[in-house]
Amino acid sequence: MEYMFRKTSELTPGDKAGIRELFRGTFGNEKSEAAFDMQFGQTVKGYAYHGIMADGVRVVGCYTSIPFRYSYFGKECVFALSVDTMIDKDYRGNLGSLKKMAGLVYSAMKEDGVGFVFGITDENITLIRRRLLKWKLVGKLDYHVLPINIGALRKGLRPLNILSGAFASLVNMVAAGSGDAVDSGPRTDKIVKVIDGRFKEYRYRSPIKTATLGEGSFVAYSVRKYGDIRSANIIDVAPLTRKTLGCAVKQIYRDNKDSVDVITYLGKLDFQPVNLFKSPEKFEYITYLMSGLVLDETKVDERVFDINNWVVNSSNFDFM
Numbered sequence: 543m544e545y546m547f548r549k550t551s552e553l554t555p556g557d558k559a560g561i562r563e564l565f566r567g568t569f570g571n572e573k574s575e576a577a578f579d580m581q582f583g584q585t586v587k588g589y590a591y592h593g594i595m596a597d598g599v600r601v602v603g604c605y606t607s608i609p610f611r612y613s614y615f616g617k618e619c620v621f622a623l624s625v626d627t628m629i630d631k632d633y634r635g636n637l638g639s640l641k642k643m644a645g646l647v648y649s650a651m652k653e654d655g656v657g658f659v660f661g662i663t664d665e666n667i668t669l670i671r672r673r674l675l676k677w678k679l680v681g682k683l684d685y686h687v688l689p690i691n692i693g694a695l696r697k698g699l700r701p702l703n704i705l706s707g708a709f710a711s712l713v714n715m716v717a718a719g720s721g722d723a724v725d726s727g728p729r730t731d732k733i734v735k736v737i738d739g740r741f742k743e744y745r746y747r748s749p750i751k752t753a754t755l756g757e758g759s760f761v762a763y764s765v766r767k768y769g770d771i772r773s774a775n776i777i778d779v780a781p782l783t784r785k786t787l788g789c790a791v792k793q794i795y796r797d798n799k800d801s802v803d804v805i806t807y808l809g810k811l812d813f814q815p816v817n818l819f820k821s822p823e824k825f826e827y828i829t830y831l832m833s834g835l836v837l838d839e840t841k842v843d844e845r846v847f848d849i850n851n852w853v854v855n856s857s858n859f860d861f862m
Contacts (some may be wrong), residue, residue, distance in 0.1 A: 543596070543597060544595070544597075544598065545594070545637070545639075545642050545643060545646060546593075546594050546596070546646070546648050547592070547593055547594070547646040547647065547649075548586050548589070548592045548594060548657070549589040549591060549592070549650075550582040550583050550585075550588075550589035550590045550592065550787045550815075551583070551587075551588060551589045551823055553592065556764060557592075557594065557601065557641075557668070558575065558578060558731050560596075560601030560816070561578070561592070561594070561601055561604050562575070562578055563600070563601070564576075564603075564628050564630060566627060567630065567631070567826075568628040568629075568630075568728060569626075569628075571794075579743075580747075581608070582606070582608065584744055585608055585609050585610070585613050585622075585744070585746030586610060586653070586740070586741075586783045587609050588599050588611070590606055590607060590608045590649055591606065591607045591608075591609075591650055591654075592604060592605070592647070592778055593605040593606075593642070593644060593645075593646040593647040593649055594607050594643065595629070595633070595639055595642070595643055597633070598779040600745075601638055601764075602629065602630040602631060602632070602633045602701065603629040603630065603641065603643055604622070604626065604627075604628050604643070604646050605627050605628075605643035605647055606625055606626050606627070606647075606796070606810060607623060607624050607647050607651060608622060608623045608624040608625060608627070608654060608657075609622050609651075609729060610622070610623060610735055610736075610737075610741075611735070611741070612658075612733060612734065612735055613729070613730065613732075613734050613735075613736055614657075614733055614841070614842065614846075615730065615731065615732070615733070615768075615845070615851075616730035616731075618736065619657045619658070619841050619842065620654075620655055620656050620658060621657065621658045621659070621800070621847050622651055622656045622658070622659045622660075623659075623660060623661065623858070624659055624660065624661040624671075627640070627663075627667075627857075629650055629768055630791070636672075638835035639740065640670075640674060641675065643792055643817070644675055645660075649762075650832045650833070650835055651837055652837045652838055655838075656837055657836070657837055657841030658835070658836055658837060658838075658841075658842045658843040658846055659834055659835050659837060660680065660832060660833065660834030660835075661832070661833060661834065662678075662683065662830050662831070662832045662854075662858065662859040662860075663830070663831065663833075663861065664830065664831070665797065665827050665829055665831060666748045668831040668833050669765070671833055672833060674701070675835065676835065677833045677834055677835045678833060678834065678835070678847050679831065679832075679847070680831075680832040680846070680847050680848070680849050680852070681810065681825060681831070681832055681835055681848070681849020681850070681852075682829065682830065682831055682832070682849065683808050683809055683810055683824070683830040683831075683832060683849075683854065683855075684808070684809070684810060684820060684821070684826075685807075685808055685820070685821035685822065685825075685826050685853055686806070686807040686808075686809075686811070686815055686818035686820055687804055687806050687807075687819060688710055688713070688795070688804065688805040688806075688817055688818050688819065689692060689705060689706045689710065689803070689804050689806065690706060690707055690792060690795070690799060690802060690803055690804060690805070691707065691803040691804075692712045693706075693708035694770060694771050694772070694803035694804065695803065695804060695825070696701065702854075707799075711795075711799075711818070712823050713724055713817040714791065714792045714795045714796070717788040717789065717791065717792040717816050717817045719780065723801070729781070729853060730849060732818055732852060732853045733846065733852045733853070733854075734846075734852070734853040735853075735857070735858060737780050737861070743858060745762075745778075746777075746778075746851050749762055749764060749765075750762055750764050750777060751764065752791075753793055753794075753797075755779075755786055755789045755790060755793065756771060756786075758781075759780060759781060759786050759789075760779075760780055760787075761776060761778070761779050761790035761793065761794065762776075762777045762778045762779075762848070763775055763776045763777055763790075763794055764777060765798065765801070765802060768827065770858075771803050771804065772801060772802045772803045772804075773801045773802060773803065773804050773805075773806055774794050774798050774804070774805045774806070775806050775807075775808070775856065776790060776791070776794065776805065776806065776856070777855065777856045777857050777860065778855055778856070779807075779855075780855035782809075782811075782855070783813075783854055784813045784814070784815065785814050786817060787807070787811075787816075787818070788815060788816040788817055789813075791805055791807075791817045791818055792817065793814070795800070805818070807817075808830065808855060808856050809854055809855030809856065810849050810850070810852060810853075810854050810855075812814040812850065820835055830841060832849060832852075832854065834846065834847070843849060
């Protein structure tokens with residue numbers, strides 16, 4: 543078995559085709575060449591980091607991390623998001639293979655100035671990362687929801703659809719007007735991604751929708767169907783304040799109330815939204831846990847492992 547490290551810019555056409563084929567076999571979805579080049583080749587560094595396992599004929603394993611700019615308590619750093627970890631079904635069972643691929647990536651990223659690698663995943667993958675790769679838990683993300691047709695979420699509650707619809711209308715009537723949202727400036731007391739023009743162009747592409755809430759503020763969201771549930775998922779709001787989030791929900795409700803059953807926001811908030819409500823854990827689709835590994839202790843300290851120090855939501859990890 544051969545293990546190698548490549549930056550995206552160093553991948554051969556055969557490497558890319560092999561990784562894309564492994565992705566299709568692992569996840570059951572196609573990743574086009576254009577989507578591959580966008581996701582991994584248009585990053586803040588112009589590349590991502592790939593640890594590759596090959597059996598002499600084809601790519602049978604891949605461990606990838608994508609660099610992003612972050613503000614770490616007012617100091618700019620580069621963090622990396624771990625994505626698309628894959629091992630061909632014929633080679634699973636030897637977790638040492640994953641450890642070797644990850645080690646190649648971590649060494650290269652540290653040399654390249656990356657201070658922290660993280661991921662937001664379900665409980666099972668989080669457990670593997672913590673046990674095998676020595677990651678530490680950062681914390682749990684919360685669901686905040688506004689039911690419009692509550693019967694879509696629980697069939698037994700269908701008689702209450704009229705009431706839930708009226709309630710959704712009422713809470714949005716008292717929310718701040720969308721034109722009143724203003725940019726309060728970047729936060730320097732938290733760990734927050736750097737949102738600039740390049741990030742927006744990279745991150746918010748079709749089918750993601752964006753809307754301006756006021757000067758310097760915006761919302762990005764997607765509309766998806768989960769079984770019979772039509773959901774408007776808020777991916778990002780900037781700046782993330784009680785006022786702008788309230789404006790975002792109000793605008794999404796106004797534009798989509800007849801075509802969605804629920805508005806959701808997945809993230810960690812240090813305030814109570816005016817028109818969203820924290821979902822009980824038993825109603826959550828998936829439990830999303832954030833974990834990570836410090837690569838450079840001169841850049842990042844233990845504060846990174848407290849979820850309350852983060853401004854984090856779906857835009858930090860979900861590539862819908």
